Amino acid sequence: MGADTRMKGRNGTRTADVMSAVRAKVAGRALGAGDRLPSIRSLAATMDVSPSTVVEAYDRLAAEGLIRARRGSGFYVSPMAAPPLALAEVEPRRDREVDPFWVSRQSLDADAAVLKPGCGWLPADWMPEAGLRRAVRALARADERLLTDYGSTRGALALRRLLITRLAEDAVEASVDQLMLTGSGTQATDLVCRFLLRPGDTVLVDDPCYFNFRALLRAHQARIVGVPTTPSGPDVAHFEQILGSERPRLYITNSALHNPTGATLSLATAHRLLTAAAGHDLTIIEDDIFGDFEPERSPRLAALDGLTRVIRIGSFSKTLSASVRCGYIAARADWIEHLVDLQVATSFGGPSPVAAEIIAKVLIGGSYRKHMDELRQRLTRTRRDVARKLQALGIEPWLMPRGGFFLWCRLADGLDATAVARAALEEDVVLAPGNVFSVSQSASHFMRFNVAQMSEPRMWDVLRRALKSAPGITGS
Amino acid sequence: MGADTRMKGRNGTRTADVMSAVRAKVAGRALGAGDRLPSIRSLAATMDVSPSTVVEAYDRLAAEGLIRARRGSGFYVSPMAAPPLALAEVEPRRDREVDPFWVSRQSLDADAAVLKPGCGWLPADWMPEAGLRRAVRALARADERLLTDYGSTRGALALRRLLITRLAEDAVEASVDQLMLTGSGTQATDLVCRFLLRPGDTVLVDDPCYFNFRALLRAHQARIVGVPTTPSGPDVAHFEQILGSERPRLYITNSALHNPTGATLSLATAHRLLTAAAGHDLTIIEDDIFGDFEPERSPRLAALDGLTRVIRIGSFSKTLSASVRCGYIAARADWIEHLVDLQVATSFGGPSPVAAEIIAKVLIGGSYRKHMDELRQRLTRTRRDVARKLQALGIEPWLMPRGGFFLWCRLADGLDATAVARAALEEDVVLAPGNVFSVSQSASHFMRFNVAQMSEPRMWDVLRRALKSAPGITGS
Numbered sequence: 001m002g003a004d005t006r007m008k009g010r011n012g013t014r015t016a017d018v019m020s021a022v023r024a025k026v027a028g029r030a031l032g033a034g035d036r037l038p039s040i041r042s043l044a045a046t047m048d049v050s051p052s053t054v055v056e057a058y059d060r061l062a063a064e065g066l067i068r069a070r071r072g073s074g075f076y077v078s079p080m081a082a083p084p085l086a087l088a089e090v091e092p093r094r095d096r097e098v099d100p101f102w103v104s105r106q107s108l109d110a111d112a113a114v115l116k117p118g119c120g121w122l123p124a125d126w127m128p129e130a131g132l133r134r135a136v137r138a139l140a141r142a143d144e145r146l147l148t149d150y151g152s153t154r155g156a157l158a159l160r161r162l163l164i165t166r167l168a169e170d171a172v173e174a175s176v177d178q179l180m181l182t183g184s185g186t187q188a189t190d191l192v193c194r195f196l197l198r199p200g201d202t203v204l205v206d207d208p209c210y211f212n213f214r215a216l217l218r219a220h221q222a223r224i225v226g227v228p229t230t231p232s233g234p235d236v237a238h239f240e241q242i243l244g245s246e247r248p249r250l251y252i253t254n255s256a257l258h259n260p261t262g263a264t265l266s267l268a269t270a271h272r273l274l275t276a277a278a279g280h281d282l283t284i285i286e287d288d289i290f291g292d293f294e295p296e297r298s299p300r301l302a303a304l305d306g307l308t309r310v311i312r313i314g315s316f317s318k319t320l321s322a323s324v325r326c327g328y329i330a331a332r333a334d335w336i337e338h339l340v341d342l343q344v345a346t347s348f349g350g351p352s353p354v355a356a357e358i359i360a361k362v363l364i365g366g367s368y369r370k371h372m373d374e375l376r377q378r379l380t381r382t383r384r385d386v387a388r389k390l391q392a393l394g395i396e397p398w399l400m401p402r403g404g405f406f407l408w409c410r411l412a413d414g415l416d417a418t419a420v421a422r423a424a425l426e427e428d429v430v431l432a433p434g435n436v437f438s439v440s441q442s443a444s445h446f447m448r449f450n451v452a453q454m455s456e457p458r459m460w461d462v463l464r465r466a467l468k469s470a471p472g473i474t475g476s
Numbered sequence: 477m478g479a480d481t482r483m484k485g486r487n488g489t490r491t492a493d494v495m496s497a498v499r500a501k502v503a504g505r506a507l508g509a510g511d512r513l514p515s516i517r518s519l520a521a522t523m524d525v526s527p528s529t530v531v532e533a534y535d536r537l538a539a540e541g542l543i544r545a546r547r548g549s550g551f552y553v554s555p556m557a558a559p560p561l562a563l564a565e566v567e568p569r570r571d572r573e574v575d576p577f578w579v580s581r582q583s584l585d586a587d588a589a590v591l592k593p594g595c596g597w598l599p600a601d602w603m604p605e606a607g608l609r610r611a612v613r614a615l616a617r618a619d620e621r622l623l624t625d626y627g628s629t630r631g632a633l634a635l636r637r638l639l640i641t642r643l644a645e646d647a648v649e650a651s652v653d654q655l656m657l658t659g660s661g662t663q664a665t666d667l668v669c670r671f672l673l674r675p676g677d678t679v680l681v682d683d684p685c686y687f688n689f690r691a692l693l694r695a696h697q698a699r700i701v702g703v704p705t706t707p708s709g710p711d712v713a714h715f716e717q718i719l720g721s722e723r724p725r726l727y728i729t730n731s732a733l734h735n736p737t738g739a740t741l742s743l744a745t746a747h748r749l750l751t752a753a754a755g756h757d758l759t760i761i762e763d764d765i766f767g768d769f770e771p772e773r774s775p776r777l778a779a780l781d782g783l784t785r786v787i788r789i790g791s792f793s794k795t796l797s798a799s800v801r802c803g804y805i806a807a808r809a810d811w812i813e814h815l816v817d818l819q820v821a822t823s824f825g826g827p828s829p830v831a832a833e834i835i836a837k838v839l840i841g842g843s844y845r846k847h848m849d850e851l852r853q854r855l856t857r858t859r860r861d862v863a864r865k866l867q868a869l870g871i872e873p874w875l876m877p878r879g880g881f882f883l884w885c886r887l888a889d890g891l892d893a894t895a896v897a898r899a900a901l902e903e904d905v906v907l908a909p910g911n912v913f914s915v916s917q918s919a920s921h922f923m924r925f926n927v928a929q930m931s932e933p934r935m936w937d938v939l940r941r942a943l944k945s946a947p948g949i950t951g952s
Contacts, residue, residue, distance in 0.1 A: 045521030215821035345691035
């Protein structure tokens with residue numbers, strides 16, 4: 001029995017209004033478990049109702065268990081009133097397939113028989129296997145302290161020094177106190193979000209963007225706003241306008257080989273973007289996880305800005321190993337100091353010394369550069385071949401990226417990508433429908449393809465059938 | 477120039493009151509960057525002041541930069557008004573030495589010459605080195621997918637199955653969907669806190685407790701309340717009283733070989749504690765990180781409760797390797813489902829498959845049980861020897877623990893443990909003064925010693941000198 005049928009007349013409606021207002025505050029976490037509710041007099045004044053209306057509303061909410069009266073001291077939110085942070089329920093789930101967890105959980109938990117052109121990584125046999133095995137064999141002979149002890153709080157110095165050299169190749173100047181290692185690239189982003197954000201803060205992302213940015217920002221209870229992506233980076237006019245109207249605290253982006261579109265930030269866009277950011281005191285996370293796939297280096301925000309308001313993060317999951325977990329943050333030295341405290345508090349110690357040792361060993365060996373050279377060439381051929389095959393099915397790349405393994409494509413005839421993905425999943429093929437990447441849910445007829453995961457003929461058979469079975473959509 | 481001198485008379489005081497109230501809301505994060513402030517009329521009613529007083533307060537706060545007026549739509553908190561989360565500044569730092577980060581950062585970042593009787597882990601040569609090297613050598617021959625791919629979101633099934641068998645030895649019944657792997661024991665606790673807590677929630681810890689629980693809870697902006705520890709667990713009468721008066725959302729504890737005291741939870745205390753928890757819908761995290769050091773199994777809250785309101789967490793950092801990072805959570809299946817989403821969002825994928833493989837390999841090999849048997853015997857002898865040597869210096873163990881490597885000791889003559897620790901640090905010896913463990917700061921003359929880190933004669937020389945140089949304290 002809803003509030004509407006239970007309460008009659010104007011006073012009843014007003015009581016329901018007060019109850020809704022309190023419920024919204026608890027659901028939205030403005031009032032937490034144990035918090036004192038406003039006094040009856042003050043809430044009556046604020047909501048322009050009589051004190052007796054508030055009394056009735058509080059009594060009803062107490063009967064429901066949402067709040068509790070404490071003798072002589074007013075009303076409090078019940079200990080269990082505020083639900084745990086169930087991410088998949090934070091937003092309405094109109095469509096299970098466009099949930100940002102859909103692709104990650106389907107592809108991470110898939111068994112070996114499942115094909116994954118929707119996933120965000122290379123097949124195992126495209127990775128630098130020989131170098132990894134050499135590094136692990138060397139690890140078996142390492143000093144016993146390396147095998148057993150906690151590492152230093154910023155992570156292994158040898159790997160940090162190596163990363164500083166690599167940052168310099170991107171024209172990003174950093175000193176050793178401006179860099180720390182983390183458990184992964186995502187953990188790096190998460191740590192920065194914990195440092196800078198609080199619930200309700202507005203965060204700007206690209207539209208479309210890497211779907212896990214959306215999942216991560218939900219975990220921070222951030223308000224997510226999207227800026228449209230163009231082939232040369234975010235739409236700067238939109239960006240400037242949003243900075244004025246939405247006052248975001250943070251912007252998260254990939255400059256080089258943007259995920260999912262493959263866009264590359266131009267120097268002019270980078271300059272305008274940083275000028276606008278300075279005017280609004282905006283902090284930027286530049287996630288450079290795909291940087292090593294570039295044929296030649298493109299502009300980085302961190303290089304122009306000099307790590308003042310730009311925080312550079314990265315990892316080795318895409319080029320070296322996703323099983324050996326390691327990421328990094330390069331930022332202002334004073335921020336790194338606080339981020340180290342935060343990492344000690346929340347994961348004790350720095351990242352795994354064993355992981356840092358394996359990564360450093362592979363990077364130092366000359367075989368890594370050779371591997372990346374070959375990988376880039378192989379991907380150039382594969383992107384071209386797959387694009388041609390997709391075009392034959394009416395699936396058109398939005399642009400031909402300069403590097404990497406993604407093709408962001410528009411489906412023919414306004415086909416609904418979610419319906420296509422659902423049909424393919426029935427046949428054990430995980431696709432990545434456009435709207436998992438889109439804050440505005442405006443990518444209904446887009447799909448991201450991972451060209452390195454599309455060599456199986458069965459995948460193409462399934463895709464063809466899925467395209468035929470899916471309904472078209474009218475309008476945008 | 478403070479508000480008091482700037483504003484004269486009754487209206488001035490009221491303006492200052494309104495300004496203070498707004499500042500407190502921003503500092504306490506009840507109002508975040510970009511949030512709209514209450515309307516002038518409603519705040520005037522709530523605070524029982526005239527609208528013109530609120531207007532003046534808002535204008536002054538806008539002049540200070542804390543808030544901004546937006547034409548036609550009221551006042552908003554400025555984007556940069558709320559400072560980043562600098563953990564070391566969340567509480568007043570009256571004394572750098574009693575900061576909960578002091579021990580962790582001093583001991584994690586110490587070079588090899590520094591002696592660390594204050595640290596929380598065993599020396600490298602007490603760890604199962606041979607088993608670890610064997611496991612790493614086997615890893616070098618593993619399937620290439622294991623070396624390169626992301627793992628499943630709950631972590632390697634083989635290790636999860638193994639852990640379920642080990643939980644059963646503690647009489648904790650869990651099914652495979654009730655267990656997930658994490659990046660470390662601390663990350664396990666952090667993940668649960670992210671799921672259950674929000675800023676301002678009250679959390680109960682033991683007093684004294686593991687200092688990083690305090691650091692971790694600061695990162696969650698929790699209100700921390702302590703319950704005194706007795707040799708058989710928390711003081712249950714206090715516990716019941718605090719549940720009624722403080723309504724905590726969560727209690728974090730070690731049941732077996734409590735850190736730092738070495739206390740062991742009795743069956744009677746466990747039963748009363750769970751009965752009280754049920755009456756107040758309290759969730760409990762039982763951190764079992766020292767469980768394998770017990771000579772025989774003591775009661776676990778998770779065993780009595782059956783993982784209903786108790787969440788069991790653990791790791792292998794103390795007995796196997798702190799360099800290979802891996803922890804776990806055992807809890808209600810529906811909570812695990814949400815915790816998996818949260819881990820995907822914040823660290824993408826589960827814990828490192830390479831790490832899980834090394835841990836599983838060592839645990840499966842028969843050598844681990846043999847190693848632990850020998851380690852327990854060695855620690856029993858070492859605890860006895862070190863206790864005798866400490867007693868000769870007037871340092872008295874609070875109790876003789878049944879296992880593990882900690883002795884929680886009272887210094888002679890009311891000596892100030894912080895002063896002793898400061899003097900020892902001058903000579904490159906890291907000690908763990910009592911108050912880093914104490915929420916109430918009532919452990920000024922206690923010290924935690926790690927008996928396994930005290931074999932160097934130099935350590936004892938430094939300790940003797942530090943004791944002589946330190947002033948006594950009067951009173952508690």
